[in-house]
Each structure stands twice: as structure tokens, then as C-alpha cells.
Amino acid sequence: MDNKSYLDQIAVKGKVKSGPVITPATIKLIAAGVIALITIIIVAAVISSANAKVTQSFERVYLRISNLSSDNYENPLKQYAEKIHNSDLRTYVENLVSSISTSKKKLDGIANSIGVKPESISKEVSNSESASLQKLASELEEAELGGTLDRVIASNAYYEISTLLQYEAEARKKTNNQQFADIIDASTKDLKILQENFHNWSNAN
Numbered sequence: 552m553d554n555k556s557y558l559d560q561i562a563v564k565g566k567v568k569s570g571p572v573i574t575p576a577t578i579k580l581i582a583a584g585v586i587a588l589i590t591i592i593i594v595a596a597v598i599s600s601a602n603a604k605v606t607q608s609f610e611r612v613y614l615r616i617s618n619l620s621s622d623n624y625e626n627p628l629k630q631y632a633e634k635i636h637n638s639d640l641r642t643y644v645e646n647l648v649s650s651i652s653t654s655k656k657k658l659d660g661i662a663n664s665i666g667v668k669p670e671s672i673s674k675e676v677s678n679s680e681s682a683s684l685q686k687l688a689s690e691l692e693e694a695e696l697g698g699t700l701d702r703v704i705a706s707n708a709y710y711e712i713s714t715l716l717q718y719e720a721e722a723r724k725k726t727n728n729q730q731f732a733d734i735i736d737a738s739t740k741d742l743k744i745l746q747e748n749f750h751n752w753s754n755a756n
Contacts, residue, residue, distance in 0.1 A: 606667070606673070607675065607676050608725055609725075610667055610672050610673060610676045611718045611721075612658075612715070613667050613669070614677065614680045615683075615718055616654050616738075619647075619651045619711060620651050620654075620655040621649070621651075625684065625688070626648065626684075627684070627691045628648055628704070629648050630688075631644075631695065632648065634695060635700060635701055636700070637701050640701055640704070640752055640756075643708070644704060644708055647712070647745050650738070650745065651715075654737070657734045658731075661728065661730050661734070664731075665726065665728050683714075687711070690707060701756070702753070702756065705749050705756075706753060709749040709753065713746065716743070716746070719738060720739070722735060723739075
């Protein structure tokens, strides 16, 4: 064997057989991985969205109760209660504020355990509840000036109770926290009695 033939033979042996870098099996594996990743992202997004909605439901209950409690100096119901002419109606409004204040104190103790951070309520809930409070204050102010405070505060109190009951019912369905459920149940019981009081007073006056 001459030198040229020998060198050619070595060159042939030294060549590495090359094939396609990405095989069909590799492509399938990559595709499966991409699909799995997308699925995980979608599921995580759905869970995150669902959790956010649950938290907002709890925030609405907490903030509505906070806004109408005696601890809130901007609470229109508390501000105008002493200006009510009818003694029975005044008592109903005072009892409403008192009942809500009791619920507020209970909720303060478990707020963190239900995912509610009073110092950082979501903007959507905060803005909505702030607008509701301002609307209530404006209507009661106009009613006082127009001499119709009793009738207007009675209808607004009934509306506030109805809204809060709706919030509580929604939150009650979503919570797994027994303390929160107990607080909601006690609040709902009291609110329904007060709701009937305002309803009967409005019908009689």
C-alpha cells in the first residue's frame, strides 16, 4: 500500500458520520415540551385570575363594612343619624352602624388570614367603594338641605344593607375559612332584621 492509499484510508476512518442534528423524535419531544409549558402557563393564569376574584370578593365585604362602621369618621350614616327626626328611624340607623362596627372589629382580626390587606386593597375595589361612599354622602347632604333626610336615609340604608348582603353571600360561597364564614353568618342575620325594619318604616311613612 503506497503512502497516498494509506493516507486516504486514515482520512476515511477519521471522518465522523454526520446525520441530521434534529431528528423527527427530537422535534416531537420539543413540541410536547412547548405544549406542556403553554398548558402550565394557561392553568397558572386561570388559577391566578380565580384567586384574584376570590380575594376581591372578600375585599368588597371588608371595605364596605369598614366604610359604614363607626370607626370611619367619613361614614355618612353615622354623620346624619343625629339629624334624623323620627326616633324609630334614628334608632334603626344607629343599630345598623353598631352592627356593622361589630363585624368590622371581628374582620380586623382575621383580615390577613383571608388574604385581605387593609392597607393595599385592590384599586378596582377601592375605587368602586369610594365612589359608592361619596354618592351616599352626596345624596344625604342634598336630602338634609331639601328637608327629606328621613325618607332618603331610610331608602339608602335599605340599599346599603341589600348590597352588603349580596357581597356577603358571594364571599360566603367562596370562603373555606370558618371564622370568616361565622362572621358573615352573624352579620347576615343581623342585617336581614335591620333590612326588614327599614322596609317596614318606609312603607309606613
